[in-house]
Amino acid sequence: MSHLKTEEILAYVAGKMAEKKAFEVNIHLATCEECAKRVKAHYYIKDHFDTLWDTWTAKRHAEEYWQARVGEALKEAEIPPRLGERVKDWLGKISQKADVAIGVVIDASQRMAEVVQEGFEALRRPDIVLEFSSLPAPVLILGEEPEEGTIKVEAKGPPWTAITVEPTAQKITVQMEVSDEPWPLLLLFPKMEGKVFISEFSHPEGTDYLLAEFEDVPDGEFTLVVEPMPSDDKKD
Numbered sequence: 001m002s003h004l005k006t007e008e009i010l011a012y013v014a015g016k017m018a019e020k021k022a023f024e025v026n027i028h029l030a031t032c033e034e035c036a037k038r039v040k041a042h043y044y045i046k047d048h049f050d051t052l053w054d055t056w057t058a059k060r061h062a063e064e065y066w067q068a069r070v071g072e073a074l075k076e077a078e079i080p081p082r083l084g085e086r087v088k089d090w091l092g093k094i095s096q097k098a099d100v101a102i103g104v105v106i107d108a109s110q111r112m113a114e115v116v117q118e119g120f121e122a123l124r125r126p127d128i129v130l131e132f133s134s135l136p137a138p139v140l141i142l143g144e145e146p147e148e149g150t151i152k153v154e155a156k157g158p159p160w161t162a163i164t165v166e167p168t169a170q171k172i173t174v175q176m177e178v179s180d181e182p183w184p185l186l187l188l189f190p191k192m193e194g195k196v197f198i199s200e201f202s203h204p205e206g207t208d209y210l211l212a213e214f215e216d217v218p219d220g221e222f223t224l225v226v227e228p229m230p231s232d233d234k235k236d
Contacts, residue, residue: 097125
């Protein structure tokens with residue numbers, strides 16, 4: 001039996017592998033030290049995910065697990081037909097770091113929200129430094145009044161980015177400096193299991209920024225990731 005693929009390890013660790021296949025894997029693990037170490041690492045990540053979520057690093061096993069999680073999440077997502085090929089292309093280059101990657105926490109019942117910046121270094125490109133700062137009062141977006149409990153953080157970039165989280169309205173809005181088309185896609189997916197949200201930027205008439213929105217976001221913890229800008233792809 002050849003070395004286990006990441007998908008096989010995830011199925012084995014999650015207990016979702018067929019009994020016959022799991023038996024074959026058990027035999028393989030008894031003689032393959034490399035696969036046994038990988039399975040052990042994935043078990044550790046699974047059992048300590050809450051802790052690792054806050055202190056994520058770029059270690060090989062953590063990054064491998066992260067990439068597999070994104071891939072599996074995208075397979076279950078409701079992808080608009082017009083974005084199918086772009087999402088597929090991004091998935092094929094998922095090892096490339098995102099321009100923006102942060103954590104978002106929503107609690108609609110308590111009208112509370114939080115944006116987590118620390119611990120996402122493994123997901124962002126190393127040459128981009130995003131120094132987010134909370135704004136004392138939410139800035140109006142296209143003339144809309146902010147909901148109670150709304151928070152907003154802004155990074156001067158590059159790229160300039162502003163993220164507004166409205167827990168009561170269960171809405172997340174992302175603004176970014178204008179760039180050449182095609183504009184980046186955005187992913188918002190849950191910390192554990194749940195619906196994955198996909199959005200794309202647009203350029204509202206009369207504004208000097210790109211805009212993307214996620215609506216009907218349920219309570220929970222999410223990761224927000226913005227696709228690398230097209231100009232950055234050319235540099236790689």
